[in-house]
Amino acid sequence: MTSPNSEARPGRRLIPRPTALAVALIATGGLLVPALPAAAAPAAPAPVVTRTAIDPALVAGRGADVPFLEQEAEHARTNGTVLAPSRDAYTLAAEASGRSAVQLAPTQWVEFTLPAKTNAITVRYSIPDAPNGGGITSPLEVTVNGKDKRTVTLTSQYSWLYNQYPFTNDPNAGLLHPDWWLAECGCVPGEGYEVTAPFRPMHFYDEQRLLLGKTYRAGDVIRLTVPRGAAADLTTIDLLDTEQVGLPHIKLIAANVLLFGADPLGKRDSANAFDKAIAAAKKLKLPVYVPPGVYQVNRHIIVDDVTIEGAGAWYTVIRGSEVALGTPAPDGSVHTGVGFYGKPAAEGGSRNVRLSGFTIRGDVRERIDTDQVNGIGGAMSDSVIEDLHIEHTKVGLWFDGPMNNTVVRNLRVVDQIADGLNFHTGVTNSRVEHTFVRNTGDDGLAMWAEGVTNAGNTFSRNTVQTPTLANGIAIYGGTDLTVSGNLVADPIREGSGIHLGSRFGAEPFAGTVSVADNTTVRASTLDLNWNIGLGALWFYALDRSIDGADIQITGDHFLDSTYSAIMLVTEWGVKDAYRIENLHFRDLRVDGVGTNVVSARTAGSATFENVDVRNVGHWGVNNCGAFNWDWVNGSEFTLQDLGGNDGVDANEYHLGTPWLAPYLPNLITCNDRPPLTAPPAPSPWVQP
Numbered sequence: 001m002t003s004p005n006s007e008a009r010p011g012r013r014l015i016p017r018p019t020a021l022a023v024a025l026i027a028t029g030g031l032l033v034p035a036l037p038a039a040a041a042p043a044a045p046a047p048v049v050t051r052t053a054i055d056p057a058l059v060a061g062r063g064a065d066v067p068f069l070e071q072e073a074e075h076a077r078t079n080g081t082v083l084a085p086s087r088d089a090y091t092l093a094a095e096a097s098g099r100s101a102v103q104l105a106p107t108q109w110v111e112f113t114l115p116a117k118t119n120a121i122t123v124r125y126s127i128p129d130a131p132n133g134g135g136i137t138s139p140l141e142v143t144v145n146g147k148d149k150r151t152v153t154l155t156s157q158y159s160w161l162y163n164q165y166p167f168t169n170d171p172n173a174g175l176l177h178p179d180w181w182l183a184e185c186g187c188v189p190g191e192g193y194e195v196t197a198p199f200r201p202m203h204f205y206d207e208q209r210l211l212l213g214k215t216y217r218a219g220d221v222i223r224l225t226v227p228r229g230a231a232a233d234l235t236t237i238d239l240l241d242t243e244q245v246g247l248p249h250i251k252l253i254a255a256n257v258l259l260f261g262a263d264p265l266g267k268r269d270s271a272n273a274f275d276k277a278i279a280a281a282k283k284l285k286l287p288v289y290v291p292p293g294v295y296q297v298n299r300h301i302i303v304d305d306v307t308i309e310g311a312g313a314w315y316t317v318i319r320g321s322e323v324a325l326g327t328p329a330p331d332g333s334v335h336t337g338v339g340f341y342g343k344p345a346a347e348g349g350s351r352n353v354r355l356s357g358f359t360i361r362g363d364v365r366e367r368i369d370t371d372q373v374n375g376i377g378g379a380m381s382d383s384v385i386e387d388l389h390i391e392h393t394k395v396g397l398w399f400d401g402p403m404n405n406t407v408v409r410n411l412r413v414v415d416q417i418a419d420g421l422n423f424h425t426g427v428t429n430s431r432v433e434h435t436f437v438r439n440t441g442d443d444g445l446a447m448w449a450e451g452v453t454n455a456g457n458t459f460s461r462n463t464v465q466t467p468t469l470a471n472g473i474a475i476y477g478g479t480d481l482t483v484s485g486n487l488v489a490d491p492i493r494e495g496s497g498i499h500l501g502s503r504f505g506a507e508p509f510a511g512t513v514s515v516a517d518n519t520t521v522r523a524s525t526l527d528l529n530w531n532i533g534l535g536a537l538w539f540y541a542l543d544r545s546i547d548g549a550d551i552q553i554t555g556d557h558f559l560d561s562t563y564s565a566i567m568l569v570t571e572w573g574v575k576d577a578y579r580i581e582n583l584h585f586r587d588l589r590v591d592g593v594g595t596n597v598v599s600a601r602t603a604g605s606a607t608f609e610n611v612d613v614r615n616v617g618h619w620g621v622n623n624c625g626a627f628n629w630d631w632v633n634g635s636e637f638t639l640q641d642l643g644g645n646d647g648v649d650a651n652e653y654h655l656g657t658p659w660l661a662p663y664l665p666n667l668i669t670c671n672d673r674p675p676l677t678a679p680p681a682p683s684p685w686v687q688p
């Protein structure tokens with residue numbers, strides 16, 4: 001067990017008070033917090049506030065503007081056990097934000113000092129599964145300054161997936177696909193090799209929100225305690241988000257769902273009441289208003305040319321059970337559940353939809369890709385979706401186009417079985433901004449131009465944390481796309497921070513594709529199928545070449561990449577047919593890579609200008625090309641140095657030389673699986 005105290009905490013600074021009335025400032029994690037006078041100060045360590053588990057100064061101006069402050073449990077005071085940091089998939093530490101957490105047995109606690117006034121908290125946690133799957137519930141006590149005790153109920157009913165895609169809730173199941181190749185044995189399982197159950201456990205964490213009922217001051221101490229006799233033998237606390245929630249939003253001139261029979265206590269299904277309120281609102285040209293309460297809705301609510309406003313995502317909750325259908329729907333769904341859907345694109349889609357100010361809480365516990373059990377779905381053009389909280393659905397928002405000109409902003413999308421958001425098929429001139437995504441079971445944010453291209457879309461100033469599978473942000477084909485100002489941290493496996501791929505039947509990349517001013521943190525993962533490390537930024541040519549667009553990568557920062565910062569790869573079976581071309585890297589910062597700055601496993605070319613690098617684990621460029629080993633003409637991939645590429649190579653043969661210089665223009669420098677060196681923690685970048 002560890003029991004850090006305030007005197008021993010690294011990074012704590014005590015600032016003298018010149019007078020009794022002077023204000024002391026405690027600088028922690030980049031946040032300035034006014035301290036209480038000495039006589040009234042609680043005996044608590046200073047808060048350590050982070051963003052994606054990193055000093056906020058290192059990611060300033062990037063990611064979503066959110067109203068909460070994040071504190072990692074591993075930086076807090078506890079009598080529990082701090083998990084050793086790890087990035088190995090299928091472990092509790094690896095799925096934690098920042099890759100560590102605190103584990104509590106019954107009677108143990110972890111406590112956080114409030115950095116600002118607070119009346120609401122979010123706890124990210126994990127508790128064990130039931131022996132045969134399905135989850136358990138277990139209590140957690142919350143106190144402030146040793147009093148005002150509340151007990152919340154934690155659950156693992158929405159956690160703990162196992163096995164191969166599309167996964168199972170059964171920890172005792174044998175292989176779902178016994179004919180698939182396995183990385184564990186490097187073979188197709190057969191006689192002589194059997195997996196041990198539970199096989200590949202994942203998706204461990206969930207979140208619990210709590211309104212505290214009053215406002216507490218900066219410097220007050222919140223303690224989370226596992227009570228004696230709790231069902232969970234161990235409770236893992238990852239982090240605490242704290243915020244000050246405003247008063248409920250009131251809308252007097254509106255079609256109030258209560259007037260149409262909606263039940264704010266959630267005992268009766270209110271779906272029909274919502275339909276009636278929507279019909280009246282459209283006739284009277286009014287918005288629909290959903291007052292504070294919990295409303296049970298167990299099917300899709302179809303929205304078109306209507307505004308629906310709640311009292312705020314902390315006050316208005318629309319929840320539903322997943323309901324099995326007697327016969328599969330035409331779209332292949334075998335379940336339905338709570339969700340707000342535009343009309344299908346085949347029926348013309350919906351337009352002029354405004355959704356804001358409520359929570360959508362689903363009941364999805366398994367991944368069935370044909371099911372339409374998403375928080376938001378269908379086709380919606382000329383629409384705005386904002387200030388929602390979406391949890392426990394399959395995908396937070398899955399749009400099937402064609403559709404045009406829709407804005408998604410200021411959302412929180414957490415604890416999804418699959419994607420956080422997906423612009424799928426013919427979505428144009430639409431954008432997602434200032435949206436916070438955490439703990440998805442697939443891509444956090446995606447644009448997927450399957451069959452019909454996407455065009456003119458933007459992902460800007462979003463934060464994506466801890467996708468347990470796949471990528472933080474993924475772009476599968478499309479024309480004139482922008483990914484800018486985002487913050488992506490801690491993808492777990494088979495993915496990267498930002499991914500551009502010609503795969504899954506996507507249309508080709510075309511026009512200008514801009515990846516600008518993003519930051520990735522701990523975002524390079526081991527692909528357990530290939531058994532190679534991916535890049536924090538990953539290009540993958542599988543279905544066709546990536547060569548028809550002008551791809552500009554500018555101003556991005558890659559921090560603490562476990563393997564490489566940039567990876568370009570063509571699938572082995574098509575390595576001599578497909579290429580990756582016309583990439584331009586400019587004004588980048590790479591701070592810490594476990595292997596290489598650039599790993600090229602393809603034919604093609606790219607230019608590099610003003611790419612500043614430090615803390616290289618192996619060597620700057622790992623250029624395998626298309627693996628044809630043409631020692632006369634060199635690698636099939638060419639790296640063009642346009643100047644200003646500063647930083648030195650770490651390899652013993654190149655120490656002190658610029659990271660890019662020894663490899664120009666296309667020297668073969670291939671190590672198929674280079675050795676891994678853990679990079680140091682990122683730090684402020686001081687220009688010479």
